[in-house]
Ligand SMILES: NC(=O)C1=CN([C@@H]2O[C@H](COP(=O)(O)OP(=O)(O)OC[C@H]3O[C@@H](n4cnc5c(N)ncnc54)[C@H](OP(=O)(O)O)[C@@H]3O)[C@@H](O)[C@H]2O)C=CC1
């Protein structure tokens with residue numbers, strides 16, 4: 096007998112089959128919550144168990160990463176790569192090095208990546224990986240030894256046509272360099288397309304460093320334009336001060352907005368005169384120090400230890416640090432302070448309760464899988480350049496990124512309209528991404 100389950104029953108089964116993976120459950124619930132109308136129109140998806148299949152990774156790899164610190168002490172971390180879905184292309188998604196990394200976090204990120212990558216319109220599947228390693232406070236030599244040990248296992252699972260990792264929290268150009276070097280050494284081949292986020296001088300793409308943050312600001316601008324406004328003249332708060340946050344700040348300023356606050360995991364700075372992004376780059380990218388340094392070096396600024404950056408009044412909020420950083424009480428404060436739009440630079444930074452508050456208050460909301468897709472889209476452009484042994488100019492690459500972000504916004508808005516939820520970009524992103532992956536999976540048969 097064929098047992099066809101309701102979406103709710105499918106969700107309950109996923110929770111039961113994947114215990115103690117709260118972030119993964121949250122990401123699945125958010126996507127399934129948008130699929131009701133879609134399933135009404137495509138009941139065959141239930142017969143074919145497409146939701147069950149899409150929620151189960153194709154492959155999960157977990158491995159030991161032993162390494163030695165500068166004092167000779169041996170450490171053992173846990174590395175993982177979840178190859179979630181290859182219906183549209185090779186698995187594609189970043190690596191996260193952070194002490195909080197576990198299967199629940201990597202699976203939530205990999206699951207989101209499937210639909211995000213579909214929205215870019217590029218031929219890339221979804222995957223994610225990482226380790227519970229904390230690069231903070233580690234010397235370059237320690238980070239290098241860790242990356243070499245990590246790649247000594249990972250290399251056998253990845254490849255230009257198989258799985259193409261990139262950066263995420265704790266993995267930037269330094270780490271990608273060490274990872275690439277070890278891959279090249281072990282395989283004895285210069286396979287540029289095996290990793291993205293590489294240095295420009297050795298196969299990297301211009302604008303990849305800037306792409307996620309730039310794309311998020313462009314997406315926020317599109318959201319405001321759809322109701323007759325823009326970022327120009329707006330007061331903006333960006334959480335985080337890492338790769339995504341820095342370049343979101345830079346692009347908001349280029350588009351005429353003023354970013355008045357940013358943060359790290361210790362606290363936030365407020366600079367009403369507009370965040371000096373070159374100073375943030377120097378503190379975070381070059382000196383690798385805490386954001387509190389900014390207040391010591393700029394008289395107009397002050398630092399708040401701990402607390403919530405969402406206390407700072409703004410018209411546009413770009414949460415760009417980490418998952419679940421914008422909670423219900425923060426959303427209430429944003430609404431009270433007159434916030435018009437929230438676009439997620441990070442992956443799943445807004446809790447479901449906070450999202451509910453924002454939607455009830457008619458705050459425009461751009462979900463991460465659409466708003467932060469510029470990074471992975473530009474990674475796909477890097478793969479294109481690697482495959483054709485080409486190297487594009489900054490201007491051309493930025494133009495491509497801008498077109499892609501505008502197209503993702505249009506696609507989400509049109510799908511939301513078509514599926515009876517006008518203006519709801521969460522529904523638009525989930526349904527549009529899901530349909531594209533489901534179509535390809537159907538075409539490939541039961542695999
Ligand atoms: N890099 C990319 O291309 C993409 C990244 N993303 C997402 O964007 C987000 C940021 O990534 P990215 O900028 O690359 O990472 P980085 O490591 O460069 O920066 C992360 C920033 O977030 C802060 N942060 C991390 N954890 C917390 C926490 N628990 N509370 C408050 N702040 C925190 C960090 O502060 P501290 O230094 O104190 O740890 C740092 O300022 C992540 O959700 C990532 O998945 C999404 C798409 C692409």
Ligand SMILES: O=C(O)CCC(=O)C(=O)O
Nearest residue numbers: 188189261263470471474
């Ligand atoms: O560029 C990539 O492949 C990955 C980017 C990423 O990790 C993300 O979109 O969350």
